[in-house]
Each structure stands twice: as C-alpha cells, then as structure tokens.
Amino acid sequence: MVAALRPKPGPARSYQFPIFQGEALSGGAQLLVAPVEKLPIVTVLVVVDTGSTNEAAGKEGVAKLTASALLEGSRNYDGAELAEKFEQLGTSLESGADWDSTFVKITVLSERLPAALALLGEVLTTPVFPEREVERLKAERLSEILQTETEPRALADERFESFLYAEESRYSKPDGGSAESVTGLSRADVERFYHSRFVSGATTVILAGDIDPARARILVESTLNGLVNGAPPVRSLVVAPRSGTRNVHIVSKSGAPQSELRVGHIGLPRKHPDFFPTMVMNAVLGGLFGSRINLNLREAHGYTYGASSYYDWRRGHGPFAVATAVASDVTAPALREIFLEIDRIREEEISAEELSLATDYLEGVFPIRYETTSAVATALASLVIHGLPRDYYDSYRRNIRDVTVGAVLEAARKHLHPGELQTVVVGDPALIRESLAELGAGVVHIHNGQ
C-alpha cells in the first residue's frame, strides 16, 4: 500500500518576479516593459488614471461607457472594421473601467504585435464615438442592469454597497451607473470624458512577454503619438457610512431556495500601512479554503457550498465583506456563526499554525500567480494604479513573512468593527424575517428586490 510517511519538501528553487524597466516616453506617458522569455506571445495593457470615481454626479457610468465606446470607431475604421482587423490578427482585446482606472488590453502572438499595436494606437488616439454605437452600448448596459435584478450574487453585491456608503459617496452606486444615470448619458458626455481624461500624463503602457524594451519603446512611441498632453485628474471621493449602527437589510426575492448573504462594513484603502497584517488576518478569517469561516459554515455545518471574506482593495476605502449563500432555513444560524467568527478573531491571538497556514500559502503561491503575460501585466498595472513602490513584488514575500500573530490581532481589533456590521440578505422574507429579527444584528428592513 501507499507509503504512510509524508514526504518532506526538497530544497526550494528561488523565484524572481519578472524584472521590468520603466521610462518616460517623449509625449509624457509612462512605459513599463517586462520581458518574459517563454512563449511567442505578448500582452499590452494600457492604463489610464481615471475611473468611475472621477465621474460627475448624475454622470455615473460614463467611465465604463467611454472605455467600451473606444473600440467602436476611429478616424479610419468603424467599429465592425476595428473588431475584424484586431481579430484577423488573432488579438484578444478587452477594454473596461473600474473605480480607479480605465484600461485597454490586448494579447497577441509576438510576430503580430506591430500590426496590433498600430490598431491599438488608432483606437486610443482617434476615437470618434459614433452616436449609434454609444446608444447601443447604453442599451446593453441597461440589459445588464435588468439581468442583475434576477442574479442573486450580483444583486447582493450591489445592494450591499448601497447600504454601506452614504448616498453622496460614489461607492454607493454601481460602478457602471444606474438605469437612470445611464439613460441620461449622451455621446457628448463620452467625448468630454475622453478628452479631459485620456491625456499623456495619466497614461501608462505596459508590455509583458516576448518583447525587448528597446523595441517596445520604438513601437509604443508611434502608437501614442497623438495623445494630448495633460496631467492626471485630482480626485475628491466622499467615503462616509450610510448608518452608524448595525442593520439587517432583506432584499426580497420570494420563493428563493437560498439566502445570498453579505456581512461587512467600510474597509481600508489599498495603500494602508496595515495592508499586510490585514490581508493575513483576512486569509485566516475567510480568505482561504481552510479559513475559520469556510471550515465552520461549510465543513462543520454543511450550511453552504462556500463562504469567504474579502477586502475590496481600492484607492479609497473599499468594502470589507463576508459573502456566502445558505439554505433559507439556516439563514439566522449561519449569520450567528459569521458574527461569532468576527468577534473571535478580535478577542485572542490566532494560533501559530493558523498564521503559518496563511503566510506559507501566500508566500508559496506567489510564483503561481504570474505564469501568464496577462497576469504579469496586470500586476504591474496595480503598481501604477495604487502608487506602490517599484520593488513591491520583490519585497512582497518578506512582508508576508514578517507578519506576527500579534500584528494579526492588532489588525483585527483596529480594522474589524462588529458594531458597524451591515447585513444584507437576498432571500425570501416569509422564511427568514422572524428569525432575523431575533438575531440582534440590528433593525430589520425589507426592500423590494426589483
């Protein structure tokens, strides 16, 4: 039979995050190049320092709409021609915007890079935003909003944020905008957003893969020729809670076979000095399969297929949340366990075994995260978006290793706030209302799910 003795690890081989070079381009944009010699493929990620948090009140959704509309027509080609030209080159092409940034990303075989970059340049510097395509993209966003109403996970995420943040905070509304704000957007809004935000000083071009930095520079210089000079925008984000006390919000979905749960409060900005101890604390609480919350809810109780907790790391104070879906009849007991776990991690130090499970995992998994050109480019983008130091990935594993059980306890006490927890349940009120009222998790409010 199989050997009973567990094998011990051999000597570890060292790993180096891809070495990258950064320089300023003549027009004022930044260039980062990470040569990865493995396969004949390259990812180009263009990051513009503007996102949903830069939108004016009433114009929510314009950042995402602009990012999509970029690909819908340029000086020389209409949208269908652009798609055809990119795809005849086998280019995987994606554009989008989140709270903090806007991006356009392509992955292409390296022999086809010059042609794909020329198209990318055309898209970035000469978009024409045809009225018909802007209106179509608005209609597609409105369809997506309708879909969200019937999709419990997306609905729970969206409503959770609206209950977390004060009305005047941009974070209280969906990053893609509401039906009302999107309906009100026009082609002129898109054009104005583009002209004021897509400027050289706000733009970084990242290449990762089969490319050398000198060649990259030559190719990219001509790509961005035509981008207007200008500095990145100044942000003024309001981040205030909607309520100072605990509340339970039931978002009604009658006949739901499960309750989709979110429990949490406003979290921390990405560039916070306690980032590492807080991340390790969260890994132990609910970030790993072997975390307290998942083992408790899934493996000990069988309440759920999975339960986790996360910090949504943004430039501003993004949410901290515990997320799971449980059978309707165990909604209250499951919530009770979640509250207990949040209390417990604030009360006493985690064990040395729990700490090492988290730190060994985070340290060991590091090279596995950067197997692809796309993952390397995205990692570099995150340095740019969050203003992290150039040696961030070289010191990452040391920073993880340095976290102690004391630091985890301190992070839990400082950054988890049981008195501020907002609970959102997308489920059937008839089945859960009474037991939730007895839970003592705050006043129970019932909302229409549609």
Place this chain on the structure above:
Amino acid sequence: MRIPIETFHLDNGLLVTLSEDHTAPIVAVNLWYHVGSANEREGRTGFAHLFEHMLFQGSAHVGSNEHFELIQRAGGTLNGSTWLERTNYFETVPSNELALALWLEADRMGELLPAMTQEKLDTQRDVVKNERRWSVDNQPYGTMLEKLQELTFPAWHPFQHSLIGSMEDLSAASLDDVRQFFETYYTPDNAVLSIAGDFDPAHARALVEEYFGPISRGKGKPPLPSMTLPPVFGKRLREVVPDNVNLARLFLAFRAPVFGAEEYYASSVCSALLGMRKGSRLHKSLVRERQVAADASAFTFGLAKGTDLFVVDITARAETGTAQLEEEVEREIDLLLTHGVTPEEVNRALALIETDLVTSLQSAGERADGLSMFATYFREPELINEQTSRYRAVTAEKVNGFIAERMVEENRASLLYVPKERVEAEETLAVAAGVS
C-alpha cells in the same frame, strides 16, 4: 508550438505523462479518472460529483480536509471537477513540493475507504445540495445544462441525466455506493497522471513508482451502452422554460461530430466563427447591426463519445419578443445553410483560436490538464502538440460541409428561457380573450 512529452505505464495500468518546463519553480500534478456522470447508475444522478467531494474528506494517512490544508500550506492551489465523461483532480505547487502532491493523490487512490464515514457523507451531501441551489436553482438560466441534456439525448443515453443530480438522488446516496464506486472506477488502470513544469524526470518517475506502484489494478468497469447516435435529431426539438429572468435567452443546440474527430475541428472553427468575440458573425449581426440581442456566443461541449453538442447562445435585449428572438436566430442559421461561410471568416476564427492555444500553454496546470485529457480520451497525450495543425487544416469548404450536414432543420433543438412574468401576462391576456 510544441511542448516536450514523455509517457510511461506502471504495471498496474496507470498511464503517466511528463512535460518539463523550467521557466518558473512550479509544478502541476493532474489526475484524470475516466468516470463521470455518464457512469452513474439509475437513481443515483449526481453521484460522480458528490464522490469528487468525498475525495477531499481524507484517506488512510490524511485527515478530513487535510488535503486542502497540506497543499495550501505548501503554497499550492488545488481543486477537482466533474464532467459527463471524466473527473479530474489537480494541484499546482512550488516545485520542491512535488512529492507531497503525488503522495496525497496516491493515498486517496490507494486507500480512500478507511477514511469514509456516514457523518462526512451527510455533510458533503448538504454541501452539494447547497451547490445545486447556488449554481442551478437560484441562478438565472441555471438549469441550462440539465435541460439541454434532457432535451437532446434519448432517455436511455448516459449523457441524458443531470450532472449535479436531483435532490432526491443525492439524498439516496449511501456509504455503500461510495465503496462500490471507488472500487469500480478509482483504480490506476482507469486513470491518467500528468506532471508538467519544473521537475527532474528521473526523480518524478521514481516518486510515481514509489507512491502509485503498490496500488492494485482494478477489476474492470461495467461497459457503457453504445453511445453512438444518428448525426441529426431527426426532427425539430423545442422546450420553453418560464424562469425568474428579465431577458429571454435561446440556446439552440445541434448534434455535432465528437471531440477529436477530424470533423470536430470544422465544428469548433464554426463555433468560433459564429460566436467568438465581437467580430463574430452572430455578434456582428444580432448585437451590433440588428440590435435584437444583448449578447451572442457559440460553443461546443467537446464530448468525445457518441455525439457532441454544438450550441448557439443568444440573450435577447429587453424589448425583443421571444418569438422575434427565435426567428432572428433561425434566420442566421438559414443564411449559413444557403450561403455558407467565407475564407476570411475562417481565418479570423483560426487566428483567435491559435492565440488562445498559445495562451493556455503558459500555465503548467493547463498543460497538465491538456495532456491528461488527450491521454484519457485517446491514449495519445502527444495530440496536445497537434492541435494547431489540426485547426489549420480546416478550410471554408470543410466548415460548409459541417453546416450542410448538421445545421439542417431536423437537427435543431431550441431551449428557450422566457421571463415568467411575461408568460403569466400573456396567459392572462389569453384567458381574457377567451382563447385558452
């Protein structure tokens, strides 16, 4: 693009494939068992997948959930998945932890049963029932897979029943089922082990022989009934599903050549041509030009036995009526039948597929999974290196041949999801008008 491949067998029948790549200090271990929901007996739908959960509940020398803990502690990622024809288990770990990953897989292949208890089965049964609620019952269009199987396969066919299983059958699963299933299907001669990434071949081979060598060969598994079906359904199939959705969605399915057959590549190129990315025919026509759809895609299931399914998946815009949705999609398929596709459309599809093939080879886990797949279905892991040339051999003429044979009226099955409210409103109107 070729990756190095080395293959060998153990005496107990385990087929092993190795593929070295030393660019990063990581290694992927991937095991495919040639058993899936198709092998379930009557009254036990969902069992192959429930069983996959039980494989993480410990074995003779591994505690409950310790498999997860040991791999994560080692800095690795892991999971398993169940499909109609196979079940796979995989981990990617720092290369100095290869022995641990192999030992864990061997311990559960060799000695799972001593760790199985009624309590663990009951808990995992609850977990899986919640997985069903989460991914099927409480998800818009979540019943798509099981309804499509039911609609497109005859009742006797092993691909006809639900993969996640019915609540009733999940409740009926017993420890005795666990024992039987394990002894029948979880044997080295019914499995393929692949290792990809940073390892020394001689060392890896020695570890495999040490850990897997002592495991006994199985006694054979009951044969599946002949799965071959005629190339077309023979008549028009259609099912309308009122669901908690706001947008109608049509899944139009066709019987198609099995995965791996020469004609499969024409089918796969056709799916990319129709529904891969924004330059695809259906996106261009239905989303961009006619603006009746919010989304359009097409895919093949990739089934290697009997028949494959080719599926066109179109989500309507809110203002598009359900009858209109069906008509618009049918019209596109009729256009294909009448006029065929152009070489430019085939080139676009091939270029995108080629980029995707190279992209997927970047990850050690995907390399190992591809090797296991070709070794399990065809006993030929080397096929992973032939994919680009097989695709390149596809011409517009071959795609048109596929269309002419398979996209005919008598090979169309529509699974149409419609908003429940709309159905109820239409019924009310019908009653008011005295038609129903």
